[in-house]
Amino acid sequence: MYKPNLLLEVATKYSESELVRLLQKRGEQAFSYLYDNYSGALLSIIFNIVKDEELANDVLQEVFVKIWRQAESYDSSKGRLFTWMLNIARNASIDTIRSKSYQNSQKNRELSENVYSAAGVEQLQVDQIGLRKIVHQLKEEYRVLIDLSYFQGFTQDEISKMLDIPLGTVKTRLRTALIQLRGIIQP
């Protein structure tokens, strides 16, 4: 039986530079390709930050609108397209968790989560997903720093005050945490 899929899969492999060129020319197909290939990876990081699957999906849509509308400003000399998208996703997610509506819903969520836990209902565990799953392998002192800094977007100065640790120590520990993190993802 004739199978066109194989051919099409070959045809849909864009080089990154071609993909960027077509995106900047407002190509729907290129954008569709971008979504199909990267939405899952970005959703994972968004979920790691906002900790709610439905909200994460909403933020994902918002993030892709930003990617689309800001495609012109992407500069390949500063890094890969994915790195750029990942940073858009992280920033949008941090903005979301800092909003008032999120803060309020979070309180309700904690309550209902306790109810679910009590009832033994299986929840999608944030620590079992994506980058958090990897960070989870780090020692507690490093994990906390990466959580506050990467997933919650606090500055090192803020962290130093929150944890009552000297700024220099925060800096050193965070760097060490990152080096360990690289050791895990970059074998």
Place this chain on the structure above:
Amino acid sequence: MNIQAYIESGIIESYVLGMADDQERAELEQLSRKHPEIRAAIEAFELSLEQTALQNAMPPAPSIKKDLFVQLESEFNPATEAKLVSMPTAQTGWLRYVAAASVILLVVSAATNVYFYKQFREASNQYQALLVEKTSLLAQNEALQTKGLDLYNGMLIMSDPAFTKISMPGIKTEENKLATVFWDKKKNEVYLLANRLPQTSKDTQYQLWAIVEGKPVDAGMIDTCSGLCKMKNISNASAFAITLEKRGGSPTPNLNQLQVIGNVNG
């Protein structure tokens, strides 16, 4: 500055993950322009981060893509679309049918081509045959026209009162032979009608002679001509005769081979 120590300080990861502050970022960007190994380290971490993120992807709700594309519908450039060769895999269902239909159409088309080619060859051959036939008919027609014209001209001569008709019957033992000369005594024109002269062999030919003042004068070789054959001009002849000579003729007649002879009357 120890570049290797700098690379291994964690600054690369901090930068790529968007955790570096403005000052650190500016410094790294400046250094990476000068040191390709810093650039390479950034790229290596970006790639492994991307790989990790792709491996740890979670599927979005299917409605998100639909909503997103509805939202951005007016912002797509259809001109860019036309340049793309790719198609989303979701649409390959109908494509399969289109492909199958194309294959069927191709087979049908190929079969039709063979059929029409055979028809064409046949028609072409028939046309060639007709063309040959037409040419030969035209040639025949032309020959008949020429022959008809010759016969008509011959009739004009035979009925012309200026011409004297000299009948030349066969001599003894050659009685079955007969030829006729039409001679215009004033203009000296001579025409011959071979009424009954059998075909000669390859190396012999009939020759017409005029008897002028008792001597034979060559009046020309007899070729196959339709109707009247124009011969050499002759004056003051008392008789005409035909001998069988070697092909091309002789200066003097071979009287042993005399075929027919006729006297001019008056």
